[in-house]
Amino acid sequence: MSLPHAILTALLEKPSSGLELTRRFDRSIGYFWSATHQQIYRELGRLEHDGLIRALPTEQPARGQKKSYEVLPAGRAELARWTATSQDPKPMRDVLLLRLRAAAVVGTEGIETDLRHHLTLHRRQLAEYQEIENRDFGPGRDSAQDRLQHLVLRAGIDLETFWIQWLSHALEELGRLPAPE
């Protein structure tokens, strides 16, 4: 149950409307916890209902009007509680690895194209992360908050680097394989 906490974090960083949140999930939080706008609206409703956030008052609230939310004390408390609570890591789930294992049994047809495709996407993502790192984490930015956020970004960068290396290696191996019958 992490989406509500992702939203609380985002709202604490900066009060936002549903759509703004959606955009921020596409850009930054979503790099490690993605969500669609439908999920976000639903969750905003729940959080408001539970008294963890509230809509900022506006002149004329109506459908199709922007509606911004801010976190209430109860919301901050809940986030702090959740953050401090230990959680077991979820076992990973990776379709590509699964497909590779299946390919060992039924043949590697079509896999290579897809490995290349993934390689492209990961390279792109890495470039994006590095751009963020250069832009937002130059020398001098070393408050506690900066360091923590940088740490998270580092994880992203190193993960993408890992995938790029592994995919390159996999493609080499695949090329060296005896051609399928």
Next chain:
Amino acid sequence: MSLPHAILTALLEKPSSGLELTRRFDRSIGYFWSATHQQIYRELGRLEHDGLIRALPTEQPARGQKKSYEVLPAGRAELARWTATSQDPKPMRDVLLLRLRAAAVVGTEGIETDLRHHLTLHRRQLAEYQEIENRDFGPGRDSAQDRLQHLVLRAGIDLETFWIQWLSHALEELGRLPAPE
């Protein structure tokens, strides 16, 4: 929709009963596609109903009796089709990174313990992978099938290595942080 295909792969490697499958998911396939026994039984039912697998005939099939399944040609075909079909990578979801980002806002209380815990688990997993590598992938084992499976194992090993490094680095950083108020 990958669980059925994980099961088909496992059954092609070796026909099994529900419980045997469960065990194998705990040991090997589950390293990158985990599933509970309940999921597995449900899915076996569906696959049988759809004509992709069938129960091996036994003397006295009854509740509480082992029931083994094997893959039918239609099942193999479906697995081959799925394996060859390209799929976009799912955006990743990592609670720990999310919590770290939340910690940047509400404080790092409790995080350190958990980072250590994760570190332990990842070290243990790495050791397990390395044992498998030594046992099953010595020199000489380089058929197409061996190489592909080794590739998958390599991904596991490198991923665990990445996490261990990142967690160590994170713990260092956290120790260097100004103590929370």
Next chain:
DNA sequence: TCCGGTTGTGCAACTAGTTGCACAATGGTG
């Protein structure tokens, strides 16, 4: 022999995430 632990199979209810669509307001274009 009966009793409790283990093995093996399975249903039901719940939770979280995805997909598809609806619809109001706004702002620019012919």
Next chain:
DNA sequence: CACCATTGTGCAACTAGTTGCACAACCGGA
């Protein structure tokens, strides 16, 4: 002004995964 794309909010139905429990068969020891 009429049209249409874009922005913004939201409901409903579906899919996949999780949790909790039930229950039969088998096996060992008191």
